[in-house]
Amino acid sequence: MGRLIVLYVAFVFLIGGGFSWLIVDTLGPHDGPAPTQAAAQTLTVAQATAPAPLDLGGLEPSPLPLSLPIACQPGKDCWIVNYVDRDPGKDFRDYACGDMGYDGHKGTDIAIAHAGLLEENVPVLAAASGSVVGVRDGMADVFNRGASRDDLNGKDCGNGVRIDHGGGWATQYCHLKKGSVAVKAGDTVVAGDRLGSVGLSGATQFPHIHITVNKDNAVIDPFAGIDGAGESCGLGKAPLWDKPVLRQLAYYSPFAPNAGFADRVPDAAEAKSGKLGGWAPSADSPALVFWTELYGTRAGDRLEVKLVGPDGEKIADKSETLDRNRNWLYRAIGRKVRGSWAPGTYVGTVKVTRPDGPGQRQFEQSFTTTLR
The missing domain is CATH 2.70.70.10 (Glucose Permease (Domain IIA))
Structure with a gap:
């Protein structure tokens, strides 16, 4: 596979952290132009692990029963x-x-x-x-x-x-x-x-x-x-x-809603924009990078990210213990290659182990791509 060059990047941004803005404006009866209709479609995102369901025993009836305000499957695509x-x-x-x-x-x-x-x-x-x-x-x-x-x-x-x-x-x-x-x-x-x-x-x-x-x-x-x-x-x-x-509505923390592969280290803005989803890897790609977004990581969490080839060979991996709470976190690992990649399925995995505190004690999710 040639000389190993491990690529590792970390972009950290706390959603709302450091800000105190509130959503306080109340909508007026005619605040905006006439509405238009738009088509609805269904999203699917695989989730590997899930927290325990909420304990609903002994609850009293809701004074205002609320249904889900979005057409999605919590823990799968929202x-x-x-x-x-x-x-x-x-x-x-x-x-x-x-x-x-x-x-x-x-x-x-x-x-x-x-x-x-x-x-x-x-x-x-x-x-x-x-x-x-x-x-x-x-x-x-x-x-x-x-x-x-x-x-x-x-x-x-x-x-x-x-x-x-x-x-x-x-x-x-x-x-x-x-x-x-x-x-x-x-x-x-x-x-x-x-x-x-x-x-x-x-x-x-x-x-x-x-x-x-x-x-x-x-x-x-x-x-x-x-x-x-x-x-x-x-x-x-x-x-x-x-x-x-x-x-x-189980309590998901942490979770990885968005991940994928690229032939270079993408920046966090590209990942958040969804522009990377159409990339088709090939055996001739100069590098193979696995990237992932994470929400809800906490100080003391053990984070492991790894990329494995079709023969079980470790392409790249990185482990760390997080030093502070982060509502949003981005990681990418990968390797360059001299020549070409072996054809087959490559697996990127993100795993978080939490010693204590609210949320899942262990979260793990894998993503695959096939090179031809």
């Missing part, structure tokens, strides 16, 4: 990246006493794998029946970070929809794709109706749907419900999510 902040101070704490989120976060962020999937028009759905009281459309789908958020003029939610469910209950859906909003103020919707598509509008750095639940204008964590869980961890007495939805 994941909760940020939860509602339940810490009253300057720190963050999610319902599992973990730190999947950031200080002051007022909703639940459900992400798809990468921005390349925006073309699939992943549907955003009404989580409960009600009346549409506000919409916004027409804002561009862009990665907003740093000073660029100052240009939003307070419209951090981006394109979105607000629904009144009666009894003081309301839900707001943010970051929808430009031109996808499919309802207007005054429309009546039922749970599961399509509101639009997942996008990148407003103050967002990854494609997702943000849903905020309000009761009498107060933010309610749908995992906690009105009564919450006090100072203890876990679900509240009456969480808002309908039980079939709760069975799907």
Whole structure:
């Protein structure tokens, strides 16, 4: 295989970390141009390991049963990246006493794998029946970070929809794709109706749907419900999510929504954009690199990334113990070759072992590519 040249890169960015911006703008009844319809398709991303399901024993009925606000399969092609902040101070704490989120976060962020999937028009759905009281459309789908958020003029939610469910209950859906909003103020919707598509509008750095639940204008964590869980961890007495939805919403931390192979070390922006998915490796590629994104890694996690050839030969590997919490992490390993690669299937694997704390004690996922 020639002289070994191991390539290893690390890009670290904490989603929301270091920022204190909030999604606080309330959508007006006619805030944006007329909506347009868009087609809906299904996404599939394989997940190798999954955490234990939530314990639903002894729960009281939800006062506002919520269905999933996005057409996806949690843990397969979508994941909760940020939860509602339940810490009253300057720190963050999610319902599992973990730190999947950031200080002051007022909703639940459900992400798809990468921005390349925006073309699939992943549907955003009404989580409960009600009346549409506000919409916004027409804002561009862009990665907003740093000073660029100052240009939003307070419209951090981006394109979105607000629904009144009666009894003081309301839900707001943010970051929808430009031109996808499919309802207007005054429309009546039922749970599961399509509101639009997942996008990148407003103050967002990854494609997702943000849903905020309000009761009498107060933010309610749908995992906690009105009564919450006090100072203890876990679900509240009456969480808002309908039980079939709760069975799907296990606590994924860590997880790898996006990975692949390349003939060079791609930068993190390329990975997040989804532009690498169409690359077709060949035996003549000058190098073979396995790259992966990870969400929800924590200090003390043992991270192992490796690339193995068709005959079991180790192409490259890297192990490390992470020194701090990271909501988002990027790693790439690989090797150059003199001559050509042996034909066959190459396997890239990412594995995280967690000694303690919320989330999975071990996560492992493998990806394959075939060289001819």
